[in-house]
C-alpha cells in the first residue's frame with residue numbers, strides 16, 4: 446500500500462552513533478537528503494571517553510577516513526598509535542624492546558616478526574594499519590562533518606516505531622511521523638528497527654559477563670598490572686583503579702542487577718583470587734560475548750548497519766570497524782537507489798558483501814573467547830598459540846586478520862586485486878588515489894592515457910571521475926575502475942580496454 450504523504454527525507458537514519466553518523470556523511474556526499482534521529486538528548490557519556498571509550502581502528506577504516514578527508518582530524522585526537530609510535534604514547538612504545546602490533550586474546554604479536562610482502566597490493570599510504578581514538582572524539586568529528594555536509598541530526602528524537610509500504614517508511618518519533626523513502630537502523634545492539642522490522646537475529650549465547658570498572662582500591666598495588674589469567678577468569682589492571690574482567694557466569698550478571706560496589710568487589714575477588722578492597726566505585730558497566738547476526742540486512746525499504754546488524758564481544762576491538770565498513774559499503778549504493786540509477790542487484794550486494802565479513806568477525810571474537818576459558822586445556826592451548834604467534838608466519842597471519850588488510854569482496858573476477866581496497870597509487874605531480882576519492886564518486890585510473898578510456902568515462906559524466914597519469918608503481922596495470930567506497934571493481938593489464946571498462950561501469954555504476 447503506498448504511503449499518501451510527500452517524503453520528508455530520502456533516508457531516515459535511526460541512531461547517531463559512529464555508524465549512523467558516517468552513513469549520513471556518505472549519503473550527503475552523494476547528494477541525498479537525510480535526517481538522523483538519535484534517542485539520547487546528550488551525545489556525551491563517560492563510557493565514550495577514556496579509559497573506557499578507547500577504540501582501535503583498523504586498516505579499512507583508516508583508508509576510508511583518508512578517502513573522505515577525515516584522517517587528519519581523527520589522528521589529531523589519537524591517544525596512541527602502536528604502528529607509528531607517534532603522539533602521546535611515543536615515549537612508552539619507544540622504551541619497549543619490541544614494538545607490539547596488536548593482539549589475539551591478549552597474546553601480542555610484534556612488528557619485527559611481520560612479513561608485509563604477503564600483501565603485494567598494498568602501496569605506502571598515509572592511512573596506516575591501526576590507530577586508537579576515543580569514541581566521543583570520533584563521534585564529534587563525524588557529527589560535525591555530517592552537519593557541514595547538510596545532514597539534519599535531531600537529538601532526543603528516538604525512533605518509536607515505523608510502518609513500511611511499497612515505496613517508503615513512515616517513522617514515528619516524539620508523536621510525529623516522518624516519511625522517508627528508506628529507513629536505516631543504526632540504533633545499536635538492541636536495535637528497535639531490527640526488532641520492529643522483523644529481522645531474524647541468530648547466534649550464540651554468552652559464556653561470560655565482562656566488566657569495565659573504574660574504582661578506588663584500598664591498596665592499588667594489590668593487583669598485578671596488565672592482563673592476568675586465573676583459574677576463574679581473566680582481568681586487566683591499570684593503576685590506580687582501571688579494571689576490566691571477565692567472569693564465566695554464562696552472562697548471568699549482565700543487566701541483571703544494579704552494579705554495586707559490593708557486587709563488583711565480590712566478582713573481582715573471585716576472578717583475581719586476591720582479597721582486594723574497593724573503597725569507591727566511580728564507574729562500572731557490563732558486556733557479554735553474546736554473538737548474533739541478522740540473517741538479512743535489508744527487508745524492503747528498511748536496512749540495518751553496525752551493531753544493529755551484528756553484536757559480539759569487544760575482545761579484539763572489531764565492532765566499530767565492522768559497522769563503519771557497513772556504512773561505507775551501503776552509502777553510495779543507497780544513494781544510487783534513491784536517485785534511481787542503481788544497476789540491478791546493486792543494493793542487494795550490500796548484504797551479500799557485508800554479511801560474510803560480519804560472520805567472519807563474529808567467529809574471530811568467538812575464537813578469542815575460547816582462548817580465555819578458565820580451564821587447564823585452554824591454558825595449554827594458549828601456550829601453543831603463543832608459540833605460533835611468535836613465528837614470522839604466525840605474526841603475519843594474525844596481523845592480516847587484526848589489521849584486516851586482506852579484506853576482499855567476491856566480485857566474481859579472477860584477478861586477486863578485484864574486490865579489494867584500491868592500492869594508494871601515488872602520482873608524482875598530482876593528488877594521490879585516496880585524495881581523488883574524496884568527492885565520493887567512482888574513479889577511473891588510466892595509466893595508459895591517450896587511448897579511448899577518457900571518452901568512456903565521460904559518458905558516465907558526474908558519476909565517475911577520470912584521472913590519467915603514470916603512478917610511481919602501477920603494479921603492472923594499465924587501468925583500474927574504483928567504486929566510490931574505494932573497492933576495485935575492474936582492472937586491465939591491456940592498454941585501452943574500453944569494452945571491459947564499459948561492462949564494469951554498467952555493472953557497478955549503471956546506465957550512463
Ligand SMILES: Cc1cc2nc3c(=O)[nH]c(=O)nc-3n(C[C@H](O)[C@H](O)[C@H](O)COP(=O)(O)OP(=O)(O)OC[C@H]3O[C@@H](n4cnc5c(N)ncnc54)[C@H](O)[C@@H]3O)c2cc1C
Nearest residue numbers: 460462464484500501604632633751752762763764765766
Ligand atoms: C568496552 C568496549 C570496547 C570496544 N572496543 C572496540 C574497539 O577497540 N574497536 C572496535 O572496532 N569496536 C569496539 N567496540 C565496539 C564498538 O563500540 C561498537 O561496535 C560501535 O559503537 C557500534 O556503533 P553503532 O553506531 O553501530 O552503535 P552504537 O555506538 O551503539 O550507537 C547506536 C546509537 O543509536 C541510538 N539509539 C538506540 N536506540 C535508538 C532509537 N530507538 N532511536 C534512535 N536512536 C537510538 C543510541 O543512543 C546510540 O547513540 C567496543 C565496545 C565496547 C563495549
